[in-house]
Amino acid sequence: MAKPKVFVTRMIPExxxxxxxxxxxxxxxxxxxxxxxEYVLEHVKGVDGILxxxxxxxxxxxxxxxxxxxxxxxxYAVGFDNIDIPEATKRGIPVGHTPGVLTETTADxxxxxxxxxxxxxxxxxxYTLAGKWKTWGPSLLLGQDVYGATLGLVGFGRIGKSxxxxxxxxxxxxxxxxxxxPDDDPFAAEVGAQSVDMDTxxxxxxxxxxxxxxLPSTHHLIDATALAKxxxxxxxxxxxxxxxxxxxxxxxxxxxxxxxxxxxxxTEPEPIPMDSPLLTLDNIIIAPHIASGSVTxxxxxxxxxxxxxxxxxxxxxxxxxxxPQVYG
Numbered sequence: 001m002a003k004p005k006v007f008v009t010r011m012i013p014e015x016x017x018x019x020x021x022x023x024x025x026x027x028x029x030x031x032x033x034x035x036x037x038e039y040v041l042e043h044v045k046g047v048d049g050i051l052x053x054x055x056x057x058x059x060x061x062x063x064x065x066x067x068x069x070x071x072x073x074x075x076y077a078v079g080f081d082n083i084d085i086p087e088a089t090k091r092g093i094p095v096g097h098t099p100g101v102l103t104e105t106t107a108d109x110x111x112x113x114x115x116x117x118x119x120x121x122x123x124x125x126x127y128t129l130a131g132k133w134k135t136w137g138p139s140l141l142l143g144q145d146v147y148g149a150t151l152g153l154v155g156f157g158r159i160g161k162s163x164x165x166x167x168x169x170x171x172x173x174x175x176x177x178x179x180x181x182p183d184d185d186p187f188a189a190e191v192g193a194q195s196v197d198m199d200t201x202x203x204x205x206x207x208x209x210x211x212x213x214x215l216p217s218t219h220h221l222i223d224a225t226a227l228a229k230x231x232x233x234x235x236x237x238x239x240x241x242x243x244x245x246x247x248x249x250x251x252x253x254x255x256x257x258x259x260x261x262x263x264x265x266x267t268e269p270e271p272i273p274m275d276s277p278l279l280t281l282d283n284i285i286i287a288p289h290i291a292s293g294s295v296t297x298x299x300x301x302x303x304x305x306x307x308x309x310x311x312x313x314x315x316x317x318x319x320x321x322x323x324p325q326v327y328g
Contacts, residue, residue: 072312
C-alpha cells in the first residue's frame with residue numbers, strides 16, 4: 001500500500017521527523033533557510049499533507065497548488081498566523097498546531113529577557129568585551145529592581161499565567177489585561193493578579209510583557225500612543241509576535257527616553273534588517289526568536305506536529321487542532 005505523500009517545509013527535530021519518514025512518503029526541504037515560494041508551490045502538488053513552519057505561508061495559492069488530495073496542514077508552532085485558517089476551514093482541511101508544550105519554556109525566556117533588560121546584562125557583557133571594565137564603580141550600569149516591581153501582562157493565557165507564577169517569586173504586583181479572561185479568574189486570584197484596562201496597565205507597570213496573539217486588532221498594539229502612556233523607567237518585553245509593536249515608535253521611545261529598555265525575541269519584520277535603527281541602541285536586547293528553543297521543548301513540538309499530521313492523513317481528528325469547526 002502506497003504511503004501518503006507529504007511536503008515538509010523545513011527540517012524539524014528527528015524525534016518527530018522520524019515518525020513522518022516512517023509513515024509517509026516525505027519530501028523534506030533540507031535548507032537552513034525557508035524554501036522559495038515557487039519551490040513550495042511546485043512541491044506541494046498532489047500531496048496528502050503538509051508539515052509547515054511559521055516561516056512559510058499556507059495561503060489559498062498553496063492550497064490550490066496542492067489540490068483536492070490535501071487532507072491536513074500541520075504547523076510546527078503554537079501560533080498559526082502563517083496559515084489562512086478561514087480558507088483551510090472552508091476547504092475542510094484541519095490545521096494542527098503545538099499548544100501547551102512550549103508554555104513554560106517560553107515563559108522562562110520572557111522572564112530572562114525581563115531580568116536581563118532590568119539589570120543590563122547584555123550591556124555589561126559588551127562592556128567587559130570592549131575592555132572598559134577597569135574597576136568596580138558605584139554608578140556603573142545601574143539598572144532597575146525586579147523584586148517588588150509591578151508587572152503588566154498583556155494577555156493572560158497559558159504563557160501570561162506562567163509569567164505570573166514566576167513573578168510571585170519576586171513579590172511583584174501583577175496586573176493583566178485580557179478581554180477573554182474574566183476579572184474573577186481563579187488563577188488570577190491564586191497569584192494575586194488584578195485585571196485592569198489597558199491604559200491602567202501601561203501607566204502603572206514597571207514591566208510590560210506581551211503575551212497576546214497577532215490579530216488585526218492587536219497589530220501595532222504598542223504604538224506611539226501606547227508607549228507615551230508608559231513610565232519613562234518602564235521596560236517592554238515581547239516574546240509573542242513582532243508586529244504587536246510598531247518598531248518606528250519603539251525606536252523613538254527608546255532613543256528619546258520615553259521608556260527605559262526593551263527585550264525582544266520577535267521583531268517586525270523578522271529577521272530584523274541589519275540597517276534597522278533599533279540595532280544602533282544600547283538599551284535593547286534582540287534575540288533571534290528562540291523563546292521556545294530548548295532541546296526538550298523542540299523535540300516535543302516535533303512529536304506533536306507529527307502526530308497531528310498522521311492523524312489528519314488517516315482521517316482521525318487532530319489531537320491539537322487550530323480549527324476544530326472543520327469537524328462540524
